[in-house]
Amino acid sequence: MKRKQVMAHTSLLVLALLSAEDMYGYQMIAALSGKLDSTFAMKEGTLYPILHALENDGSVTSYEKEAAAGKPRKYYHLTMKGKLQLREEQSQWRAYQRAVDAVVSSAVLA
Amino acid sequence: MKRKQVMAHTSLLVLALLSAEDMYGYQMIAALSGKLDSTFAMKEGTLYPILHALENDGSVTSYEKEAAAGKPRKYYHLTMKGKLQLREEQSQWRAYQRAVDAVVSSAVLA
DNA sequence: TATCATACCTCGAAATTCTATGTATGTCAA
DNA sequence: TTGACATACATAGAATTTCGAGGTATGATA
Numbered sequence: 713m714k715r716k717q718v719m720a721h722t723s724l725l726v727l728a729l730l731s732a733e734d735m736y737g738y739q740m741i742a743a744l745s746g747k748l749d750s751t752f753a754m755k756e757g758t759l760y761p762i763l764h765a766l767e768n769d770g771s772v773t774s775y776e777k778e779a780a781a782g783k784p785r786k787y788y789h790l791t792m793k794g795k796l797q798l799r800e801e802q803s804q805w806r807a808y809q810r811a812v813d814a815v816v817s818s819a820v821l822a
Numbered sequence: 823m824k825r826k827q828v829m830a831h832t833s834l835l836v837l838a839l840l841s842a843e844d845m846y847g848y849q850m851i852a853a854l855s856g857k858l859d860s861t862f863a864m865k866e867g868t869l870y871p872i873l874h875a876l877e878n879d880g881s882v883t884s885y886e887k888e889a890a891a892g893k894p895r896k897y898y899h900l901t902m903k904g905k906l907q908l909r910e911e912q913s914q915w916r917a918y919q920r921a922v923d924a925v926v927s928s929a930v931l932a
Numbered sequence: 933t934a935t936c937a938t939a940c941c942t943c944g945a946a947a948t949t950c951t952a953t954g955t956a957t958g959t960c961a962a
Numbered sequence: 963t964t965g966a967c968a969t970a971c972a973t974a975g976a977a978t979t980t981c982g983a984g985g986t987a988t989g990a991t992a
Contacts, residue, residue, distance in 0.1 A: 720948085728925050729925065731932070737971070752921075756971080757973080758948085760971070761949090779957095783956060783971070784957090784971095795931070810859075812831055812915065816838050819912065847939075866981095867980075870941060874941095892990085893988050895938095
């Protein structure tokens with residue numbers, strides 16, 4: 713059983729989402745499943761460990777907030793350090809994208 | 823020690839290179855290091871196992887050819903199956919790229 | 933003859949993502 | 963009232979991928 717399409721650049725996606733507004737995990741998954749192609753998605757088992765790691769190195773902070781119904785939500789907030797991190801990863805993504813694209817678009821499709 | 827930038831979509835890059843002409847491993851590394859940003863590169867420990875895997879599933883075939891000097895080179899040739907594989911991975915890459923870009927470009931850089 | 937560049941290869945570590953499962957809360961229908 | 967469902971968070975272990983480090987071999991060149 714081979715993986716079809718792998719989620720990557722996950723922390724970049726999370727940081728990008730949080731740059732607009734504070735969000736909680738489950739909400740991010742829903743937001744991404746709307747924007748990402750159906751062939752790949754951010755899974756819970758991928759997201760939560762990433763959030764914890766980002767909090768651990770100070771890129772985000774978190775706080776609990778009661779919801780109208782259900783379990784309380786854990787919101788994440790982008791810190792100054794996180795914003796710098798976002799810019800860094802964003803520029804790396806652009807470089808990567810350009811480089812791969814240069815090779816791929818020069819492919820000869822006979 | 824954290825990885826800075828990870829090589830991904832490696833088989834796509836290899837297939838794309840081989841679509842233009844038969845190449846040998848060491849040559850592909852040189853070709854990619856020219857096109858890819860200096861922050862990431864195709865490493866030998868990554869490439870050779872990929873070439874063997876591609877040959878194993880019939881996407882490429884190989885043949886030896888003497889060089890003017892040094893060890894004989896092992897050239898790889900893209901098969902029909904490999905061309906189909908290339909198209910498949912190429913379209914997946916485009917979808918992935920668009921999706922990530924949609925999220926990243928909507929980021930708010932305060 | 934030693935060093936360097938070319939050229940291939942592989943092992944095991946490290947990193948990353950996915951699968952599967954578990955916990956908890958509240959709603960709603962049967 | 964209970965069972966199913968949606969929300970919401972979490973983690974352990976498997977699978978996959980890439981990388982670092984080393985090894986082998988050939989010939990040129992200093």
